[in-house]
Amino acid sequence: DAKTTQPTSMDCAEGRAxxxxxxxxxxxxxxxxxxxxxxxxxGPQYIIHGLKNNETNEMASLIITEDRKSSTLIxxxxxxxxxxxxxxxxxxxxxxxxxxxxxxxxxxILTVHP
Amino acid sequence: NAGVTQTPKFRVLKTGQSMTxxxxxxxxxxxxxxxxxxxxxxxxxxxxxxxxxxxxxxEVPDGYNVSRLKKQNFLLGLESAAPSQTSVYFxxxxxxxxxxxxxxxxxxxxxxxxT
Numbered sequence: 001d002a003k004t005t006q007p008t009s010m011d012c013a014e015g016r017a018x019x020x021x022x023x024x025x026x027x028x029x030x031x032x033x034x035x036x037x038x039x040x041x042x043g044p045q046y047i048i049h050g051l052k053n054n055e056t057n058e059m060a061s062l063i064i065t066e067d068r069k070s071s072t073l074i075x076x077x078x079x080x081x082x083x084x085x086x087x088x089x090x091x092x093x094x095x096x097x098x099x100x101x102x103x104x105x106x107x108x109i110l111t112v113h114p
Numbered sequence: 115n116a117g118v119t120q121t122p123k124f125r126v127l128k129t130g131q132s133m134t135x136x137x138x139x140x141x142x143x144x145x146x147x148x149x150x151x152x153x154x155x156x157x158x159x160x161x162x163x164x165x166x167x168x169x170x171x172x173e174v175p176d177g178y179n180v181s182r183l184k185k186q187n188f189l190l191g192l193e194s195a196a197p198s199q200t201s202v203y204f205x206x207x208x209x210x211x212x213x214x215x216x217x218x219x220x221x222x223x224x225x226x227x228x229t
Contacts, residue, residue: 043118043204043220044157087156099164100145100208100215101172104156
């Protein structure tokens, strides 16, 4: 699975959009981009995933560049409860050797302040 | 649906003691995983299972054993605990959909301290 690079930490004002970048320059054609977050002391929570098209759900939007070498997770109206560690993970499909394993890096600590 | 539950939530062991961590899921998921998370680090995969009666090693399997006798349960055993196994343990589950594995559902974690 491809490696990812994320900033160590970011700040965001409550009510504003939080844009979290992720670099995955070695991603291969069949690998998906996943985002999870971990609120302090809790289990990780799935946010969104995508292959090459932009995706949106009730939690966030995922923008993947055309060359797929980077992506941005957007929380449109951040709240204090969005303060968490955000993990960008690149992973192959079930038919490969990844067996669904998630490889967690250090992630980005997002702090939303009033 | 309770989702993924873990038992116990907290435990303190002495070096050399043994214990079993229980993970249960009520979503009929085929795949289950055990991860550990050390302070300030991301999660690392210990063992996983792709179905009832099957288990396999992950990245950091040494010192742990697992069993999947029932589809809904995945047990993680420590035969002789060591201080290096002090960590937070997370269980997760998922199922294939159209040949893909998407969202993993995580439990709340078990905080284990080995003195």
